[in-house]
Amino acid sequence: MEPAKTVHVNQQPIIQVKKRKKLTTDRWMSILFLIPSVILIAIFVYGFIGWTGYVSVSNWNTIVPDFSFAGMKNYLYLLNDFRFQADLRNTLAFTVLFIALVIILGMGLAILLDQKLVRGESIFRNIFFFPMALSFVVTGVVWQWILNPSTGINLFLKNFGIEPKWYTDTNILAGFEWGKIEFGLPVAIIAVVIAAVWQMTGFALAMYLAGLRGIPDDIREAARMDGCTEFQLYRKIIIPLLKPITVSVIIMMAHISLKIFDLIYAMTGPGANFVTDVPGVNMFETTFRGNYYANGAAIAIIMLLSVAIFIVPYLWSNRKGES
Amino acid sequence: MKKFRILLAFLLVVSFALEACNNSEKSTGSGDGKNNKESSKAAKLEIFSWWTGAGEEDGLLALLDLFSEEYPDIKVENAAVAGGAGTNAKAVLASRMQGNDPPSTFQVHGGEELNASWVAAGKMEPLNDLYESEGWNDKFPQDLIDMVSKDGKIYSVPVNIHRSNVLWYNKKIFEENGLQPPATFDEFFAVSEQLKDKGITPLALGDKEPWTATHIFENILLAKLGPDDYKKLWTGDISFKDDRVVKSAEIFAKMIGYINDDHSSRNWQDASQLVANGEAAMNIMGDWAKGYFVNDLKLKVNEDFGYVVTPETDGYFMVITDTFGLPKGVKNPDDVKKFLGVLGSVEGQDAFNPLKGSIPARIDAEVSKYDEYGKAAMDDFKASKLTPSLAHGSAAPEGFLTRVNQAVNIFVTQKDVDQFINALETAAQELK
CATH class of the missing domain: 3.40.190.10 (Periplasmic binding protein-like II)
Structure with missing residues (x-):
């Protein structure tokens, strides 16, 4: 669209006039075209967030709507609820384990592939990346079978005398009393982490591989010339240079893990003693099975806030970076 | 000219959207009044x-x-x-x-x-x-x-x-071990002890969805309270702190001691399968389980599997x-x-x-x-x-049932009677 910019210095004022004129038409057009989507997003995203917030402070806890003001009642109920406290514990454990493993495995595999030690790198890349293409529901069902304590991988592990109970285990590692629950790392959540990591590692791998490609070879050469060992090269130079990738991976994985629903729902459900329950599953069951609409809305708002804690600083720093 | 064309395209889109709105208005509007x-x-x-x-x-x-x-x-x-x-x-x-x-x-x-x-x-x-x-x-x-x-x-x-208070059992296991299907809780526990000694899981449970455990509990409640007082639980006339409810919870806890380890990975069909395969001896499930035994697993009533009412509920029918x-x-x-x-x-x-x-x-x-x-x-x-039936939504509102299912899910693992009774009592505030 833009005309080729072969302009002389003394012609500049004319061009500026032209540009401004063009801008106004473009602006006018773009505003016209933006209006429908802005209206739709305003209603269907922000409007409904507002509506959810409104429901969360109402008394609508049966099938009959009741919008009288309830204050913080629903939030207080949740904070005192065994199930919701368990949700917070599980989400925390899941998020930390999941992000850590995805980064370690993703980066490790990317670095190995980047060594070009083996041929057919693209084949391996695709193999690792492929689970990403599956739905979490498929992953959940498959891993539910694999990790089923009586029919799954245990049939093989039995030969070595180990029979983990996987997602049916109700033990809490390093547990201590906290509120109504035992806080710690629920063993059952590890099974869910395995499935989630299996699916998402390929994504981190692809991100890191792209990042490694972006690091010019002369930096490596220079470091080697200065007598850097390969280990030092990665520890001191490459991995620090990959920091923006790591931040992106953390943000993306955090928003997946904080909102996770489908994987858990397909794989384990809330689990015995709520060892694999997460806010998403709790929200669904509270709202659409129990008809506690206000309680469910409160869970949704807390989930939104927890994701916002991760996303907002990220967006903020991005904005600063751009300007 | 270009401007005009874009504007035209825009108007076209808007008019389609309006048309769609208009249509849906028409179709929903037809229900009330005029063109009834x-x-x-x-x-x-x-x-x-x-x-x-x-x-x-x-x-x-x-x-x-x-x-x-x-x-x-x-x-x-x-x-x-x-x-x-x-x-x-x-x-x-x-x-x-x-x-x-x-x-x-x-x-x-x-x-x-x-x-x-x-x-x-x-x-x-x-x-x-x-x-x-x-x-x-x-x-x-x-x-x-x-x-x-x-x-x-x-x-x-x-x-x-459908009937909820049915206990299904594997006929072969009972015959081989010379056992009678239990009619009381004492008999149930005696039978379970013997089965456990033989290495057979006495009671199959699949509570991946927790209503199956609530299903067992409701039938214990019915046995201990009798039909009239059982119904009074749901109107708030009898408190969940009643001795008989506490007794029911204790029996429930004892029963859970006899279930399969992997109960939380199974649904009710998987649990019924344990009984069909002879890995477990009994399960408590509504009589849709008969359909599953006969149609899906090709078993014969009173040959491969038998049925009795759940302990101490003879003469009652959980509907x-x-x-x-x-x-x-x-x-x-x-x-x-x-x-x-x-x-x-x-x-x-x-x-x-x-x-x-x-x-x-x-x-x-x-x-x-x-x-x-x-x-x-x-x-x-x-x-x-x-x-x-409580577990199937007939006795109490869905909201109360959700709370009970949560309490039961915790109870199956923790077996803490006091905590369970408190949770039920708190949930029951909503019934009044």
Whole structure:
């Protein structure tokens, strides 16, 4: 669209006039075209967030709507609820384990592939990346079978005398009393982490591989010339240079893990003693099975806030970076 | 020129959008008032259910066929929603009811699942006149009519009956070990001890969905309180701190000591399979388990597996009943009543139930059409005291049931009676 910019210095004022004129038409057009989507997003995203917030402070806890003001009642109920406290514990454990493993495995595999030690790198890349293409529901069902304590991988592990109970285990590692629950790392959540990591590692791998490609070879050469060992090269130079990738991976994985629903729902459900329950599953069951609409809305708002804690600083720093 | 074309494109998009809005307005607007007559001619009779499984779908289709034979002019649409043992259908129903777009009639468990929800919301029509004109008031047991009524008004027509308080056992295991199926809790624990010594899991449970555990608990409650006081729990007349409830919780905790380790990875079918394979000796499940044993696992009643009532509930019948009602604001209430008429008739119930594997809700149905188990259950149904099931939504509102399921889910792992009773008591505040 833009005309080729072969302009002389003394012609500049004319061009500026032209540009401004063009801008106004473009602006006018773009505003016209933006209006429908802005209206739709305003209603269907922000409007409904507002509506959810409104429901969360109402008394609508049966099938009959009741919008009288309830204050913080629903939030207080949740904070005192065994199930919701368990949700917070599980989400925390899941998020930390999941992000850590995805980064370690993703980066490790990317670095190995980047060594070009083996041929057919693209084949391996695709193999690792492929689970990403599956739905979490498929992953959940498959891993539910694999990790089923009586029919799954245990049939093989039995030969070595180990029979983990996987997602049916109700033990809490390093547990201590906290509120109504035992806080710690629920063993059952590890099974869910395995499935989630299996699916998402390929994504981190692809991100890191792209990042490694972006690091010019002369930096490596220079470091080697200065007598850097390969280990030092990665520890001191490459991995620090990959920091923006790591931040992106953390943000993306955090928003997946904080909102996770489908994987858990397909794989384990809330689990015995709520060892694999997460806010998403709790929200669904509270709202659409129990008809506690206000309680469910409160869970949704807390989930939104927890994701916002991760996303907002990220967006903020991005904005600063751009300007 | 370019500007003009873009503007034209924009206007086109807007006009399409407006047109779409306009259309939907027209179609929703037709329900109220003016062109009512016109639309009732075209309105289909939409039968909403979650019957999509093997036997139940056959039963529903047989029922619809029977209706079409009697009323060939009325178009019927089978609007079944699959999945989730009805939870998907209930979510769809909730959004349609709240959006004032009810199906012509819908499946709902008799009792609080209907009374505390759509009846309380004022969205159902009473059916007393239909019961009068069809002469149903003495054809259904009074306990059952009470279950589908609120304040003297009857709101739905029961089509089938399932029984909750049944204990299924593997015949071979019991015979080989010289055991008798237990009639009391003491016998249950004695039998379980012997089985455990032999390395057989005494009781199979699959509580991936926690209602299966609640299902066991409700039958212990029934045994310990008796039918009258059991019902009083749901009206708040008897507290959950009652000694007999505490005793029930203790028995429940003891029973859980005899279940399979991997219970939380199984659903009820998987648990029934343990009994079928001989890995476990007994399970407590509604009599839809018979359909699963016979149709899916090809086992024979009283040969491969046997059944007795759950301990200490002889003479009681824990009822799960599917019913259909008439929502307010449907376009063709007369057609719906004709359908309910067929549904509640002997022919309708005998077309549906043998295929579904349930027994008829009427007491005058044709006994010869039912299998051995069905015949026995029909006799019991007539002679027993009927009580509404908690685990299946008939005894108490869904909200309370959700809380109970949560408490049960925690209890199965922690076996902490005091905490359990407190949780039930807290939840019960909502019942009053």
